[in-house]
Amino acid sequence: MSEQQHSGTQDSTHFGFKTVARDEKVSMVANVFHSVAAKYDVMNDLMSLGIHRLWKRFTIDCSGVRPGQKVLDLAGGTGDLTALFSRRVGPTGQVILADINESMLNVGKDKLRDLGLVNNISYVQANAEALPFADNSFDIITIAFGLRNVTDKDAALRSMFRVLKPGGRLLVLEFSKPTEAWLSKVYDLYSFKLLPAMGQLVANDRESYQYLAESIRMHPDQDTLKQMMQQAGFAETSYHNLTGGIVALHRGYKF
Amino acid sequence: MLKLLLPGLLCTVAEKVLNPVIGMDPDAHTRLNRLQGKQFAVRLRGIPLRLVFTAQQNGIWLNSHDEPVDCSISADLSALQQLSDPSQLTRLIREDKLQIDGDLQTLQQFSQFFQQLNPDWQERLSIYLGDAMAHKATNGIQLLQRSIRQYLQQSDHNLRELAQDELRLTPVAAEVQQFSQDVSAVAARTELLQRQLAGLLSQSRAFA
Numbered sequence: 001m002s003e004q005q006h007s008g009t010q011d012s013t014h015f016g017f018k019t020v021a022r023d024e025k026v027s028m029v030a031n032v033f034h035s036v037a038a039k040y041d042v043m044n045d046l047m048s049l050g051i052h053r054l055w056k057r058f059t060i061d062c063s064g065v066r067p068g069q070k071v072l073d074l075a076g077g078t079g080d081l082t083a084l085f086s087r088r089v090g091p092t093g094q095v096i097l098a099d100i101n102e103s104m105l106n107v108g109k110d111k112l113r114d115l116g117l118v119n120n121i122s123y124v125q126a127n128a129e130a131l132p133f134a135d136n137s138f139d140i141i142t143i144a145f146g147l148r149n150v151t152d153k154d155a156a157l158r159s160m161f162r163v164l165k166p167g168g169r170l171l172v173l174e175f176s177k178p179t180e181a182w183l184s185k186v187y188d189l190y191s192f193k194l195l196p197a198m199g200q201l202v203a204n205d206r207e208s209y210q211y212l213a214e215s216i217r218m219h220p221d222q223d224t225l226k227q228m229m230q231q232a233g234f235a236e237t238s239y240h241n242l243t244g245g246i247v248a249l250h251r252g253y254k255f
Numbered sequence: 256m257l258k259l260l261l262p263g264l265l266c267t268v269a270e271k272v273l274n275p276v277i278g279m280d281p282d283a284h285t286r287l288n289r290l291q292g293k294q295f296a297v298r299l300r301g302i303p304l305r306l307v308f309t310a311q312q313n314g315i316w317l318n319s320h321d322e323p324v325d326c327s328i329s330a331d332l333s334a335l336q337q338l339s340d341p342s343q344l345t346r347l348i349r350e351d352k353l354q355i356d357g358d359l360q361t362l363q364q365f366s367q368f369f370q371q372l373n374p375d376w377q378e379r380l381s382i383y384l385g386d387a388m389a390h391k392a393t394n395g396i397q398l399l400q401r402s403i404r405q406y407l408q409q410s411d412h413n414l415r416e417l418a419q420d421e422l423r424l425t426p427v428a429a430e431v432q433q434f435s436q437d438v439s440a441v442a443a444r445t446e447l448l449q450r451q452l453a454g455l456l457s458q459s460r461a462f463a
């Protein structure tokens with residue numbers, strides 16, 4: 001699929017398989033996450049059989065995080081990555097959990113407070129496309145399962161590049177394209193049949209999980225995303241396929 | 256397919272075991288404060304995994320990566336067991352069983368921290384079992400700890416004996432000495448032979 005197809009046309013974009021007006025997508029995505037926020041963590045564990053925790057762990061490993069660093073967990077939602085980072089950067093470091101959605105941020109805030117993580121975390125409601133931070137602010141930026149929900153992904157990548165310090169790195173954890181044909185088939189069956197049914201059963205919300213499955217298919221594949229990162233200015237871009245390419249972790253540096 | 260994710264699983268499990276144990280040692284946090292912000296990495300030879308320990312006020316956090324840290328060691332499993340004895344370090348390095356990069360003090364601080372870890376099992380168990388049962392259980396745990404330590408020491412000794420006597424993999428000191436004496440003797444005999452040959456050659460030339 002070409003990049004143009006991924007980002008839609010000038011005035012329209014994708015919301016799952018639907019084509020919608022660009023302005024409309026933001027509020028539609030917002031509705032999805034307002035509606036799933038409360039059950040988000042349970043559903044995440046259920047849908048991925050807990051493997052999302054290992055994908056996130058791998059992201060932390062690839063970030064090479066050190067005590068004292070400043071980290072932006074963008075589209076951080078309920079703050080899984082923020083928690084992992086917060087413990088590692090310690091009191092001399094800082095983690096900012098940024099998300100466009102207030103409901104997700106609130107669930108995140110409560111969860112992190114319950115874990116006793118308060119001192120080095122700040123919360124910011126922000127759109128990835130126009131980050132409200134100064135140039136060269138962060139050592140590490142992560143965006144996990146967030147980029148595919150963003151309307152203008154290129155603008156978001158440019159914005160991340162701007163706020164990253166020289167020498168800093170971006171990690172994009174996102175659903176991608178399975179590398180094996182058989183896995184693709186099983187995965188399709190799982191996401192289009194089982195996932196919406198599970199959404200209905202557990203969260204009483206079939207549509208949000210239908211959107212999830214569709215948005216995954218519309219997201220750029222491994223090489224396209226790598227190219228998009230390069231176009232935004234990132235150097236030494238590379239990716240690792242995880243769990244047969246169901247998920248990929250992309251990494252790029254700002255030099 | 257899960258190869259990249261296994262180190263993460265290992266680190267998660269290790270953190271889940273280690274940090275509650277640290278939490279049971281009332282003095283651990285003061286000692287952790289001294290280590291705070293330090294990173295230490297271990298690579299066990301023969302295993303494609305480098306474990307990075309990050310010390311913070313609230314515990315020790317594990318990762319697996321190849322990035323620079325304050326101190327990094329690469330060692331054999333047997334060398335790792337002997338790390339607690341600082342007098343062994345030079346020998347281990349000389350024998351190429353241990354390689355250290357970075358700040359030696361960080362290594363010693365981490366090593367000391369783990370040696371001094373002394374969880375108060377009784378205090379924690381009494382919450383669940385009541386004081387009397389907790390006391391019994393703690394005695395049991397201490398006995399188990401002693402037996403495990405003894406077993407490890409014994410098996411280390413046995414392994415060394417097995418390697419030296421049965422499998423003859425590693426020489427004992429006396430053997431090394433004998434070997435070098437033998438080498439010197441062979442060298443001396445070769446020299447003598449060389450001299451005799453030279454003599455014989457010059458004699459045969461005189462006859463020719």
Ligand SMILES: C[S@@+](CC[C@H](N)C(=O)[O-])C[C@H]1O[C@@H](n2cnc3c(N)ncnc32)[C@H](O)[C@@H]1O
Binds near residue numbers: 128144149150
């Ligand atoms: C699937 S959740 C991922 C949450 C978390 N990173 C995780 O891995 O569990 C996606 C998040 O992206 C956020 N999001 C969507 N569009 C965004 C945008 N344009 N800017 C910032 N966050 C956005 C949503 O509100 C939601 O919390």
